[in-house]
Amino acid sequence: MELRIAGTISESVVDGPGYRFVVFTQGCRHCCPGCHNQHTWDPAGGTAVRVVDLLERIKTAKLLKGITLTGGEPFLQATPLAWLGREVKKLGLDVITYTGYTWEELMLISLNKKDIKELLLVSDYLVDGLFILAERELELPFRGSSNQRILDVSQSLQAGGPVEAYFS
Ligand code: SF4
Known part of the structure; x- marks a missing residue:
């Protein structure tokens, strides 16, 4: 199974708590004004990689808290x-997923799309919402604009609505 990516970082400390293996996926239709990652928009851009190869790279990193x-x-x-997320959780790692969709939008989309639901379910935390330039806050940890939320996925599913999480 292949995935198109713009790149990876093996040990990031700015994309969630602890050391994290970061996968920058290729392709985005949201077109947020002020986006810093416009090179990721073209779904045909980037590089195709096998997810099993990404998993092997993750396994070789010893200090990771998650991806x-x-x-x-x-x-x-x-x-x-979702496959990658399931495999890394078997290694005891957690999964943070960023998205331009809101929680509420993903709930609706996932009613008809099994793959969306699967990625949601394998994520421990979801950082949701578009990047809004007018709401940009440079001091916000792990987010670009104040509309974006860090959500605890399992608590949100239990509560039937978004429940915010706070990373230290
Ligand atoms: S969702 Fe992220 S990658 Fe996509 S346009 Fe918005 S800021 Fe850029």
Whole structure:
């Protein structure tokens, strides 16, 4: 199974708590004004990689707390990312997924799209919402604009609505 990516970082400390393996997925339709990752927009750009190869690279990193799936829009490639998420959780790692969709939008889309639901379910945390230039806040940890939320996925599913999480 393949995934198109813009790149990876093996040990990031700015994409969630702890050391994280970051996958920058290729392809995004949101076109947020002020986006810093416009090179990720073209779904045919970037590089195709096998998810098993990404998994092997993750296994070789010893200090990781988890992986971060960002982009681009990860939910455009939900099937391979859900597979990767399931595999890394078997290693005891957590999964943070960034998305330009809101929680509420993903709930609606996932009613008819199994792959979207699977990626959502394998994510421990979801950082949701478009980047809004007018709401940009440079001091916000792990987010670009104040409309974006860090959500605890399992608590949100239990509560039937978005429940915010706070990373230290
Ligand atoms: S969702 Fe992210 S990658 Fe996509 S346009 Fe918005 S800021 Fe850029």
